[in-house]
Amino acid sequence: MNQTLTKYFILCSALALLFACNSFPTENIDPNKNNKDVYRKELAECKQDYPESGSGVHFKQWANCMNLKGWK
DSSP states (O other): OHHHHHHHHHHHHHHHHHHHHOOOOOOBSSGGGOSHHHHHHHHHHHHHHSOOOTTSHHHHHHHHHHHHTTBO
């Protein structure tokens, strides 16, 4: 029981650190593109280009794709 809790705590800590270090872009440098509709469209394009993977790498790929489209 104690080993299970320890493993769970380590896993949760690692995931929290991963998400804390990598913020997802939400604001575009171009004021004309800085709205919800454009954001959703471009995120959908990134998701289509980089489908979900079991390892979670797709989140980093989506963030990089959005950065290339001008989202910071």
